[in-house]
Amino acid sequence: MVSRAARPNKPEGDTHWARLKTPVDLPLRLGAWYRVVAPVTALEVVVSIQGTRVSVPRPYVELRATPPGEWTVVRNAKVRPERTPQGLRQAYIVCPGCRRRVELPATRLAEQLCPHCNETFPIAWDERPRKKP
Numbered sequence: 127m128v129s130r131a132a133r134p135n136k137p138e139g140d141t142h143w144a145r146l147k148t149p150v151d152l153p154l155r156l157g158a159w160y161r162v163v164a165p166v167t168a169l170e171v172v173v174s175i176q177g178t179r180v181s182v183p184r185p186y187v188e189l190r191a192t193p194p195g196e197w198t199v200v201r202n203a204k205v206r207p208e209r210t211p212q213g214l215r216q217a218y219i220v221c222p223g224c225r226r227r228v229e230l231p232a233t234r235l236a237e238q239l240c241p242h243c244n245e246t247f248p249i250a251w252d253e254r255p256r257k258k259p
């Protein structure tokens with residue numbers, strides 16, 4: 127059915143990364159990039175989450191070909207209060223290296239050190255989240 131998408135095996139290095147565009151009931155963290163582990167089709171994107179393959183409807187994600195290198199700023203996320211520390215409920219930033227959440231800096235820092243993976247990345251302050259349809 128999707129013969130158009132049947133491409134020959136691409137060499138390694140053609141990895142894609144996917145990120146949720148909208149909060150949906152999937153085990154993906156809003157703002158975090160996940161490695162795509164199967165060919166992307168018009169219908170779905172399969173990502174790896176801690177070794178588990180999870181299928182995500184294609185319209186829900188944005189894709190990029192290069193590994194993420196900036197913190198994603200997430201505001202007003204619909205988090206689960208019982209699973210989210212107080213400081214992260216309104217807004218947080220997501221580490222591109224380890225996908226952990228960190229409190230949004232009070233000032234507009236250019237870079238932030240991740241206390242979990244000990245790496246410093248720039249913060250993508252001006253990334254505009256997409257509006258809901």
Ligand SMILES: [Zn+2]
Pocket residue numbers: 221222223224225226240241242243244245
């Ligand atoms: Zn990190």
